[in-house]
Amino acid sequence: MKKIACVRISELFGAIAGREKLYIPADFRGQAQFLPYQESMELTKSLNTARSAKDLFFPQTENLVGFQVKGKEITVEETRDPGEPFVIFGVRACDARSFEILDRVFLADPVDTFYQTRREHGTVVTMSCSHPEETCFCTAFGIDPSEPGGDVSCWIAGEELYLNANTEKGEALLSGLDLLEDADPAALEHTKAAAKAIADKLPLGKLDLTGFDGEHMLELFNRPEWAKLSESCLGCGTCTFVCPTCQCYDIKDFDTGHGVRRFRCWDSCMYSDFTQMSAGQPRVTQVERFRQRFMHKLVYFPSNNEGIYGCVGCGRCLSRCPISMNIVKVAKTLGEGTK
Amino acid sequence: MQEAVKQKAIELLESGKADRVLGWKAGEFFYDLTPAVFTSKEEIEKDFVFSVFSGANLSKYLIKESRKGGKVAAFLKPCDTYSFNQLIKEHRIWKDNVYIVGVACDGMCDIEKIRNAGNKGILSVERDGETLKIDTLYGASTMPRAEALAERCLCCKSRKLVAYDEKLGEDGEVNPDSGRFDKVAELEAMTPDERFEFWRGELSKCIRCNACRDVCPACSCEKCVFDNPNSGVAQKAAVNSFEENLYHIIRAFHVAGRCTDCGECSRVCPQNIPLHLLNRKFIKDINELYGEYQSGADTETKPPLTNFTKEDCEPSIVHERGGKQG
Numbered sequence: 001m002k003k004i005a006c007v008r009i010s011e012l013f014g015a016i017a018g019r020e021k022l023y024i025p026a027d028f029r030g031q032a033q034f035l036p037y038q039e040s041m042e043l044t045k046s047l048n049t050a051r052s053a054k055d056l057f058f059p060q061t062e063n064l065v066g067f068q069v070k071g072k073e074i075t076v077e078e079t080r081d082p083g084e085p086f087v088i089f090g091v092r093a094c095d096a097r098s099f100e101i102l103d104r105v106f107l108a109d110p111v112d113t114f115y116q117t118r119r120e121h122g123t124v125v126t127m128s129c130s131h132p133e134e135t136c137f138c139t140a141f142g143i144d145p146s147e148p149g150g151d152v153s154c155w156i157a158g159e160e161l162y163l164n165a166n167t168e169k170g171e172a173l174l175s176g177l178d179l180l181e182d183a184d185p186a187a188l189e190h191t192k193a194a195a196k197a198i199a200d201k202l203p204l205g206k207l208d209l210t211g212f213d214g215e216h217m218l219e220l221f222n223r224p225e226w227a228k229l230s231e232s233c234l235g236c237g238t239c240t241f242v243c244p245t246c247q248c249y250d251i252k253d254f255d256t257g258h259g260v261r262r263f264r265c266w267d268s269c270m271y272s273d274f275t276q277m278s279a280g281q282p283r284v285t286q287v288e289r290f291r292q293r294f295m296h297k298l299v300y301f302p303s304n305n306e307g308i309y310g311c312v313g314c315g316r317c318l319s320r321c322p323i324s325m326n327i328v329k330v331a332k333t334l335g336e337g338t339k
Numbered sequence: 340m341q342e343a344v345k346q347k348a349i350e351l352l353e354s355g356k357a358d359r360v361l362g363w364k365a366g367e368f369f370y371d372l373t374p375a376v377f378t379s380k381e382e383i384e385k386d387f388v389f390s391v392f393s394g395a396n397l398s399k400y401l402i403k404e405s406r407k408g409g410k411v412a413a414f415l416k417p418c419d420t421y422s423f424n425q426l427i428k429e430h431r432i433w434k435d436n437v438y439i440v441g442v443a444c445d446g447m448c449d450i451e452k453i454r455n456a457g458n459k460g461i462l463s464v465e466r467d468g469e470t471l472k473i474d475t476l477y478g479a480s481t482m483p484r485a486e487a488l489a490e491r492c493l494c495c496k497s498r499k500l501v502a503y504d505e506k507l508g509e510d511g512e513v514n515p516d517s518g519r520f521d522k523v524a525e526l527e528a529m530t531p532d533e534r535f536e537f538w539r540g541e542l543s544k545c546i547r548c549n550a551c552r553d554v555c556p557a558c559s560c561e562k563c564v565f566d567n568p569n570s571g572v573a574q575k576a577a578v579n580s581f582e583e584n585l586y587h588i589i590r591a592f593h594v595a596g597r598c599t600d601c602g603e604c605s606r607v608c609p610q611n612i613p614l615h616l617l618n619r620k621f622i623k624d625i626n627e628l629y630g631e632y633q634s635g636a637d638t639e640t641k642p643p644l645t646n647f648t649k650e651d652c653e654p655s656i657v658h659e660r661g662g663k664q665g
Contacts, residue, residue, distance in 0.1 A: 029540055030611050050610060134368060134460045134476060201476060203462065204367065232374040232400065236550035238609045250575055265575045272566055322550050322607035323395060324371035
């Protein structure tokens with residue numbers, strides 16, 4: 001384990017940024033987001049970024065391929081961003097877990113090479129949570145916010161930042177940073193205990209998900225409560241776009257006038273043209289679209305992935321939904337009937 | 340007011356004046372209310388909430404609710420009644436199926452402001468006159484209610500209920516000195532480059548979730564051009580950095596002269612983009628170029644942009660000025 005005084009954190013950022021691209025959670029026009037580090041940039045005081053850390057591995061829009069048309073000739077152009085090694089600092093335990101969920105989707109056969117390239121290039125440095133918000137419920141998914149994981153985990157104890165490498169990538173990052181001193185892990189005991197104690201008090205932290213599994217799939221699918229739960233849903237994409245685990249995308253062609261640029265962009269099951277086929281949209285009203293999102297996270301995903309839910313309890317949808325409808329309210333309403 | 344609103348909702352159902360009641364439903368916390376339709380006394384007693392967090396404007400839901408048959412009662416705050424009038428004017432709500440209870444309002448709170456004041460892990464907020472008592476995971480605190488008011492309430496244009504079948508509480512008056520155009524005037528005073536920089540920065544945060552459009556009472560098209568794959572402009576995300584700007588500019592133009600300045604667009608924006616400023620610019624320009632006009636103030640007046648009078652300013656003036664400078 002290593003450490004550095006918190007007042008020297010910009011030196012640490014400078015040293016990392018001198019070697020590879022560094023992203024840190026900083027404020028931009030009143031919002032915390034992961035930004036490329038520039039000198040004198042400060043860490044946000046917000047617990048978490050408005051958008052999740054998935055942006056760095058699965059960006060909202062990315063070019064797939066291009067086509068140039070000249071007369072009757074079509075040439076295929078490589079428009080893929082080759083990427084570069086980067087470090088993302090300050091990822092919370094919830095977002096760090098979300099990468100494992102995205103890996104199950106994008107790194108399973110057939111491998112998504114765009115995502116894979118970014119995962120290989122990225123070193124994830126996580127940060128323990130000392131002051132979670134009331135909307136946090138990562139503990140419901142077995143996440144310990146005081147052991148945030150990633151390639152390197154960080155804690156702030158007193159006036160010092162402690163860093164511990166968890167993987168080879170993490171070792172490589174830390175070993176090249178001469179300004180770090182060796183540290184005694186015992187110094188963190190109190191900090192971790194305090195973080196655990198507060199995590200234990202989270203009002204939604206013990207969300208009961210008994211019965212949300214493949215065995216109850218049809219029963220949950222047919223529950224009449226979906227109509228009531230979705231009645232005031234606006235059909236916007238906020239919940240899906242701030243979500244660290246939502247992974248659906250659409251592929252579109254942009255007409256450049258002399259060819260086509262094919263790109264993919266995040267899609268939302270809340271949208272009226274989501275998975276639209278020649279026969280039409282299989283989910284005709286907002287009730288079905290709304291149901292899709294929560295069935296995916298709480299039933300379909302775990303039934304295909306050894307019981308792992310497609311939610312990490314980051315709480316972004318709780319604080320951002322325009323009508324304050326969310327996965328917790330859905331789970332509690334439907335959960336009543338699954339016990 | 341909470342109790343009066345609740346009792347009224349129960350009374351409307353029991354007297355048969357309404358078959359359904361549209362209001363705000365309690366959530367996990369005191370602040371996360373969800374617009375909901377109530378059909379029984381039990382539901383209302385258990386979950387109906389009217390508080391400083393009943394900010395959601397319920398008018399737009401009446402487009403669908405009024406078409407469902409039976410009678411629906413809705414509780415509307417003063418600014419919501421402007422949206423309601425505008426929707427009546429546009430023949431979007433079937434008025435005969437609607438019963439409006441106007442509720443006096445002295446401002447709604449913004450939970451983000453309470454958070455930004457340094458309160459983390461907020462477990463409850465209670466209004467005690469002009470003070471908010473806040474309980475958090477990390478201890479208790481207080482803050483003045485005025486500091487937690489939503490931006491749109493700090494420069495409230497009118498506390499007057501302009502449409503209702505009956506009202507609860509004493510509503511107020513139109514406030515001509517609300518100061519709601521101050522920020523627009525600031526933007527007008529900028530150089531074009533500074534203004535461009537301001538909007539490019541703000542709009543660069545856009546994630547195209549469409550929440551601003553979906554919540555907007557003026558956006559009531561059956562199929563939005565941005566959702567129609569056959570329109571040629573439907574995009575789910577930016578294909579270049581100008582895409583999201585285009586979306587917001589087109590939307591602002593489309594609601595010009597119809598936007599009542601209810602402020603829902605900025606309330607729902609997950610990226611805190613001050614979208615209401617685009618609409619207020621249009622309102623300010625219309626006021627200056629065609630005479631004072633407040634959409635939704637009544638259901639009869641012809642809107643300036645779809646009306647012609649000899650007093651209308653010449654297009655050349657619109658072109659040159661685009662609203663008073665500085």
